[in-house]
Amino acid sequence: MLHKTRGIVLSYFRYRETSIIVRIYTEEFGLQSYLVNGVRSAKSKTNRIAFFQPLTLLDMVVYYKPGKDLHRLSEVKVNFPFQHIPFDIAKSSMALFVSEMLTKTLKEEASNQALFYFLMDSVLYLEEAEADYENFHLAFLLKLAFFLGFGPSNAREFEGQLQEQKYPFLPDDAAEKALNHFLRQPLATPVKISRLTRAELLDALVAFYQIHIDGLGEIKSLSVLREVLS
Template sequence: MLVTTNAIVLSKIKYRDHDLIVKCYTQKEGIVSYLLRGVLKGAKGSKTAYYQLLSQVQLITDHKSSRGLQYIKEVKINYLYSSLHTNVLKSAIVMFLAEVLSMSLQEEEQNDTLFNYIEATLQWLDTHDQYANFHLLFLLNLSKHLGFYPDTSQIDSPYFNLEDGAFVFRNSSRYHVSEENLSLLKQLLGTNFDALESVKINAKQRHAFLSFILLYFELHLGSFKKPKSLQIFNDVFN
């Protein structure tokens, strides 16, 4: 069955001498892996540039649900980034978020709201110059789409329980945050991307909050592990 869908590239690995296996988050089919035969030797109609991490493409695919690896018949750029793959700092964000998304997104079904969120926020990052805290808000908002966004009904509480995903008045878990991380969490919960510039924190605070939110993902997603690209990411931003 021929399927036309927008897609976001999450990962790619070399297979044999000239092939690639590319994992994408697609608008119509959720997570799908594609086998690209001969793409590394310039097979007709194939360009590796289409499959850079987090590239936004439109695919026409020969989709068969019984097949583990699908095939791409046609591909074209759906949104051409101006800086995401050329700016060193943004490229580090791309590498990091692609790995996080690859571990976090497991569904094999359509979710327009989640797809549109990822698509729109990547375009925001591509076109803005003040983005030091982008990844923090991106991950926090991603938790909403994955089902464990913080419960803000008691947001004035002095603790946040990571296991329950809720603000609490009494610390009853070893997985909790308070003080600086708590203050930043409350600030980001009331912030949109256009207001990120108003969030003033230093590299040490940014690093600490990222560690907290990655632990939050680990506690709520059984398949999630600390990203391998985290060290490189932290080195770039420190």
């Protein structure tokens, strides 16, 4: 049966010679995988592979059958064409990192509109922000943790969980203030921290996710993000 839904692209991998399997977090069905045929063919009349770059916002008509692991797209178009994320190295690095974290943490194949709206609003903020977005990935991960069921209530709780797992995280006043700020304020609210503090918080946040998500494994985009933001 055909259904209309919006979606946020998380990642894709190549399938056979000309196709891909793309993972999309949808408004109506949660996390779903779609087979897209011919998208990598030299004979393709449009550059449809661009539709499936990290965090692209889509309007889709999809075939959906409960219980199936792999679905197909009937129609797809970009809901909000990006003008900045693909061309700004800091934003594109953040998008790649966020999409990898989402790919490895989102598992639910059911509608969760509150989570979908949070993700969509976060992507739109990253696309449209002209300044003060250098901490986007930090605030995003802390807020995402609440949707995943392990968000800390304050900086001390975050610190305590890491120390219980023998992770050497001893935040100074600036780091603790920043953590509480990210937890309590809207995503777009700026906070000034040093590059060193930003790097330490990023590593601590990835470790925090590794505590709570079994098999999270290596985050391949992390080294690129570190280098870009250093």
